[in-house]
Each structure stands twice: as structure tokens, then as C-alpha cells.
Amino acid sequence: MGDVDDHAIVIGAGVTGVLTARALARRFARVTVVDRDTLRPEPAFRPGLPQSPQIHAFWKRGVDCAEYLLPGLTRDLADRGAHLLVVPRDFLWLSPVGWFPRVSGTGDLTCSRPLLDWLLRHRADADPRIEFLQDSLVTGLVATPGGDGVQGVRVRTTGSDDSRVLTAGLVADASGRRSEATKWLTELGYAAPSVERYDAGFGYSSRYYKLPDSAERDWKAIYIQTSPSMPRGAALVPVEGGRWMATLMGCGDHVPPTKDDQFLDYVRSLRSPVLYEALREAEPLSDAQAFRNTANEWRHYESMDRRPRGFIVLGDALCRFNPVYGQGMTVGAMSAKAIADAIDGMDPTRIHDDSPRLQRVAAAQSADAWALATGEDLRFPWTRGRPPGAKVKLLHQYMSHVVAAGNVDASTCRTIFQVFGMTAPPTALFKPSSVARVLSHWRTPTTPSPQAAAPPPRV
Ligand SMILES: Cc1cc2nc3c(=O)[nH]c(=O)nc-3n(C[C@H](O)[C@H](O)[C@H](O)COP(=O)(O)OP(=O)(O)OC[C@H]3O[C@@H](n4cnc5c(N)ncnc54)[C@H](O)[C@@H]3O)c2cc1C
Structure with a gap:
């Protein structure tokens, strides 16, 4: 395939796309990241x-x-105002049962998505092997002459009818939740991959605030989880520029509003008044913006009977999650790193033929997050998707006791957050030592009182 062996294309300049470009630039001489948007030289919203x-x-x-x-990314993010929080130590975190103790479980970085998006791109742009092609919509894939693989993409400049072909030894689709990879593959004669989908119907509403200065505040963030008995929750996290982001999340009849007064009414109706107390005197800095369409969806490109060589799909384009568990960007980053490890030392000419293995590597990164998100969503009786079987129902019962134990036992709480934060697999909650701790707190109530008690102080 000549020169194209030394060139890779990534579709999408989001978190997964930029990090995958860096992974591929370890082996390919050139990586082109193609994005439909204008990529502005500063943090900004883009469609x-x-x-x-x-x-x-x-x-x-x-x-x-x-x-x-x-x-150096983390330092750079912190210098620009991102916050590295210890979870749940720095939070007031209300689980479906009660408050988690303020112990060190894992870490969480908070900043606006536009800042993260821009800084990732800005840093990757300094890599001479990576080129960003903006205002360029990928409209299809180009097959190899033998028809057993992909050797490029068709690209149309946004707002024009001009179309051209870019060729490459590997094409990685990281174009997110609206990826058209299935359509592109069927156009080349491949069967569509099977799709799993679970939708609990969550909606979001977010806005920026300025909080009054307070010397008394002993927390850095608040999270009030949803549960089937109270399907409305919220979060308040610090972001750059001294601002805070307040986000409401709810499902069923509890999808949150965006109107000014209704936003605070919703906050007031939560299981604890802590968030309302925090926002009561706060100054809104933006209107509230809504988001729906939060289903979990896994398109199983890794299990297609006939898989194209030279093409992989990662990030949300492969598997997306109900965002209330905060997993999507982490799974995208894990996939990019896994690809970097999987191609370590490989000659780029071999990567084209090895893409079915790389697809399996990428898909494997989604498995734990998928089990957690879909398992939890199946607690909501209105969740659309394959109904839970006996095993999942049993797991729900055990997990309710895990969360109840985590409310009173620091070690269990730590493990829960390591699993949430994906530094430990879900099986960590089933190790004999974890099970023993859960059993020793089996009598702790698993159902919450409608109104939570006062939150715990930081330890
Ligand atoms: C309401 C909500 C809240 C969320 N909260 C969190 C959270 O707290 N933590 C977390 O980790 N995740 C969260 N997520 C998930 C997170 O947004 C995604 O998992 C993440 O953005 C996936 O990254 P990606 O790079 O795969 O795709 P995206 O970030 O969606 O990037 C896709 C890119 O592809 C480009 N593109 C699309 N189609 C084409 C095309 N045909 N040609 C060229 N370019 C194209 C787009 O312009 C875009 O730049 C949330 C999601 C939602 C909906």
C-alpha cells in the first residue's frame, strides 16, 4: 500500500480522537485528525x-x-484552573441510602469540557506527526482494491459540495455518539454489528454559578445520587475561572427543567437541602442548558463475523454510557492507551491487518463500565432494554447491601469508589474480604429515608 502504510486517520477531535492520535503517532509517521467542526484556538462550544x-x-x-x-497535561489543566478532587473525601456525596463517609477512594478532575477539549488538542497539535483537519466532515469509507478492508475516508469540506479522498493504513473512528460507521460499513457490503441498548431516560440540565465566598465550607463538591425511589439528583463541582457548574439529572417524571425559577425549585426538592443552601445566594452566570438522549449503547464491532481490516471504532462511537456514572471520557482515554500498548513495537505496515485484534482490545476497555452502568440502570423499572434476569436481580440485592455497608464502613466505601473510578474492577466488590465486610453490615438498612440526615464532616 506504499506511503499510506505510514499514515493513519482519526475521525473526530474529541477526547478519544486526540488521545488515539497520540497513540498512533507512536508508530505511524503521520496522523491526520479530521473533524467536522471549526477547531477554535481557545476553549469554546462547538456543535x-x-x-x-x-x-x-x-x-x-x-x-x-x-x-x-x-x-504534563494534568499540571497544565491544574494551572488553567481545573480541580483535582479526592472522592468522596472532598465531596458531600449522598448515595441512594445515605451519606458516604469522607474517605479517600479515588480522584476526579473537574473543569469545563470546552477547556479539556481545547487543551488536549492544543497539546497534541504540538506533535509534528499530528495534523488537524478542521471543517471536514467524513462522509464514508474507501475500500481496499481487494475489498477486504478500508484504506481511507471520503471527506467533504463543511458548507461545500467538494469531496475528496484521504488514504491511510489505518482509519480509527472516534466520531462519538453520532458516528455513522455502521452505515459506512454497510455501504461497503459488511453486515451491521449487533447493538445492545439500555435507556433509563435520564435528562440533564446544567448552568454555571458564582458562589459567595465562604470560610465555613468544608467541601469542594456535592453529589446527590438518583435512585428508583427518588429519580432526581444533582451535582455541584468547581470548574476553572472561579466558577461552579450545577447539574440536575433525573428520569421518568423527574427530567429536570431549564427555566430559571424551576431550576432552583428542583434543587430544593432534592433529598437533602445542602445543594439548595449552596446555590440559594449564588449568582447564575449562564442560562441552564438541557441534554436528553443518554442511553447506554454498545455497537459490537468487535464481534462482527466479517471484520474490515484497516478500520477500528473507539470511544462513544463504539460504546456510550448513561453519563450519570461519569465514565465515557475515562473509557475513551483507556482505549487510546490500550491501543498504544497493543501496537507497541509494531511495524505500521502490520497494523492494517491487525485491526480486528485492536478492535477487540478497544472494546474490552468498555466491559466493566458497561456492566456497572447497565446493571444500575436496570434498577429503574422503566428502563428500556432486555429486562433483568435472576442473576442481575440478585446482583442488585447484593449491591444495595454494598452501598449500605459503604455508608458506615470506610474500607467498603473506598472500594466502591475505586470501582466507580475504574481503578479497580467490579470484581473487587466480590473478593472474600469485601464480601465479609458487606456481610458484617448486612443489617444496615438498604432503603433511604425520604429526607437525608445532615452530611458528615470531612475527616
Ligand atoms: C449529558 C452528558 C454528560 C456527560 N458527563 C460525563 C462525565 O461527567 N464524565 C465523562 O467521562 N463523560 C461524560 N459524558 C460522556 C462524554 O461526553 C463522552 O463519553 C465523550 O465525549 C466521548 O468522547 P469521544 O471522543 O469518543 O466523542 P466526542 O467527544 O463526542 O467527539 C466526537 C468528535 O467527532 C467529531 N465528528 C463527529 N462526526 C464526524 C464526522 N462525520 N466527520 C468528522 N468529525 C466528526 C465531532 O465534531 C467531535 O469532535 C457525558 C455525556 C453526556 C451526554
Whole structure:
């Protein structure tokens, strides 16, 4: 395939796309990142990331993967006002049962999504092997002459009818939740991958605030989780520029509003008044913006009977999650790092043929997050998707006791947050030592009182 062997294309300049470009630039001489949007030289909203006005917390595991691929990123983010929080120590975190103790479980980075998006791109742009092609919509894939793979993409400049072909030894689709990869593959004669989908119907509403100065505040963030008995929750996190982001999240009849007065009414109706107390005197800095369409969806490109060579799909384009668990960016970053490790030492000419393995590697990064998100969503009786079987129902019962134990036992709480933050697999909650701790707190009530008690102080 000549020159194209030394060139890779990444579709999408989001978190997954930029980090995948860095992973591929370790082996390919050139990587072109193609994005439909104008990529502005400063943090800004862009239509290709419609979810970016919403809260975007980045678990430490994801931050570490991003740091591995872009050394110095974390320091740079902190210098620009991002916050590295210890969870749940720095939070008032109300679980479906009660408050979690304020112990060190994992880390979480908070800043606006536009800042993170821009800084990732800005840093990757300094890599001479990576080129960003903006205002360029990918409209299809180009097959290899033998028809057993992909050797490029068709690109149309935004706002024009001009179309051209870019060729490459590997094409990685990181174009997010609205990816058209399935359509592109079927156009080339491949069967569509099977799709799993679970939708609890969550809606979001977010806005920026300025909080009054307070010497008394012993927390840095608040999170009030939803549960089937109270399907409305909220979060308040610090972001750059001395601002805070307040996000409401709810499902069923509890999808949150965006209107000014209704926003605070919703906050007032939560299980604890802490967030209302925090926002009561706060100054709104923006209107509230809504987001719907939060289903979990896994398109199983890794299990297609006939898989194209030279093409992989990662990030939300492959598997997306109900965002209330904050997993998407971390899984995208984990996939990019896993690809970097999987191609370590490989000659780029071999990567084209090895893409089915790389697809499996990428998909494997989603498995734990998927189990957690869909397992929890299936607690909501209105969740659309395959109904829970006996095993999932049993897991729900055990997990209710895990959360109840985590409310009173620091060690269990730590493990819960390591699993949430993906620094430990869900199986950590089933190790004999974890089970023993859960059993020793089996009598702790698993159902919450409608109104939570006062939150615990920081320890
Ligand atoms: C309401 C909400 C809240 C969320 N909160 C969190 C959170 O707290 N923590 C977390 O980790 N995750 C969160 N997520 C998930 C997170 O937004 C995604 O997982 C993450 O953005 C996925 O990154 P990506 O790079 O795969 O895709 P995206 O970030 O969606 O990037 C896709 C890119 O592809 C480009 N593109 C699309 N189509 C084309 C095309 N045909 N040609 C060229 N370019 C194209 C787009 O312009 C965009 O730049 C949230 C999601 C939602 C909806």
C-alpha cells in the first residue's frame, strides 16, 4: 500500500480522537485528525460536542491514561484552573441510602469540557506527526482494491459540495455518539454489528454559578445520587475561572427543567437541602442548558463475523454510557492507551491487518463500565432494554447491601469508589474480604429515608 502504510486517520477531535492520535503517532509517521467542526484556538462550544455544556468529571484513571499519552497535561489543566478532587473525601456525596463517609477512594478532575477539549488538542497539535483537519466532515469509507478492508475516508469540506479522498493504513473512528460507521460499513457490503441498548431516560440540565465566598465550607463538591425511589439528583463541582457548574439529572417524571425559577425549585426538592443552601445566594452566570438522549449503547464491532481490516471504532462511537456514572471520557482515554500498548513495537505496515485484534482490545476497555452502568440502570423499572434476569436481580440485592455497608464502613466505601473510578474492577466488590465486610453490615438498612440526615464532616 506504499506511503499510506505510514499514515493513519482519526475521525473526530474529541477526547478519544486526540488521545488515539497520540497513540498512533507512536508508530505511524503521520496522523491526520479530521473533524467536522471549526477547531477554535481557545476553549469554546462547538456543535460537534453538543454535550459539552454539561458537567464532565474525569475519573483519575482516565486522567492517568491521558497523562501517559500527553505528559504534563494534568499540571497544565491544574494551572488553567481545573480541580483535582479526592472522592468522596472532598465531596458531600449522598448515595441512594445515605451519606458516604469522607474517605479517600479515588480522584476526579473537574473543569469545563470546552477547556479539556481545547487543551488536549492544543497539546497534541504540538506533535509534528499530528495534523488537524478542521471543517471536514467524513462522509464514508474507501475500500481496499481487494475489498477486504478500508484504506481511507471520503471527506467533504463543511458548507461545500467538494469531496475528496484521504488514504491511510489505518482509519480509527472516534466520531462519538453520532458516528455513522455502521452505515459506512454497510455501504461497503459488511453486515451491521449487533447493538445492545439500555435507556433509563435520564435528562440533564446544567448552568454555571458564582458562589459567595465562604470560610465555613468544608467541601469542594456535592453529589446527590438518583435512585428508583427518588429519580432526581444533582451535582455541584468547581470548574476553572472561579466558577461552579450545577447539574440536575433525573428520569421518568423527574427530567429536570431549564427555566430559571424551576431550576432552583428542583434543587430544593432534592433529598437533602445542602445543594439548595449552596446555590440559594449564588449568582447564575449562564442560562441552564438541557441534554436528553443518554442511553447506554454498545455497537459490537468487535464481534462482527466479517471484520474490515484497516478500520477500528473507539470511544462513544463504539460504546456510550448513561453519563450519570461519569465514565465515557475515562473509557475513551483507556482505549487510546490500550491501543498504544497493543501496537507497541509494531511495524505500521502490520497494523492494517491487525485491526480486528485492536478492535477487540478497544472494546474490552468498555466491559466493566458497561456492566456497572447497565446493571444500575436496570434498577429503574422503566428502563428500556432486555429486562433483568435472576442473576442481575440478585446482583442488585447484593449491591444495595454494598452501598449500605459503604455508608458506615470506610474500607467498603473506598472500594466502591475505586470501582466507580475504574481503578479497580467490579470484581473487587466480590473478593472474600469485601464480601465479609458487606456481610458484617448486612443489617444496615438498604432503603433511604425520604429526607437525608445532615452530611458528615470531612475527616
Ligand atoms: C449529558 C452528558 C454528560 C456527560 N458527563 C460525563 C462525565 O461527567 N464524565 C465523562 O467521562 N463523560 C461524560 N459524558 C460522556 C462524554 O461526553 C463522552 O463519553 C465523550 O465525549 C466521548 O468522547 P469521544 O471522543 O469518543 O466523542 P466526542 O467527544 O463526542 O467527539 C466526537 C468528535 O467527532 C467529531 N465528528 C463527529 N462526526 C464526524 C464526522 N462525520 N466527520 C468528522 N468529525 C466528526 C465531532 O465534531 C467531535 O469532535 C457525558 C455525556 C453526556 C451526554
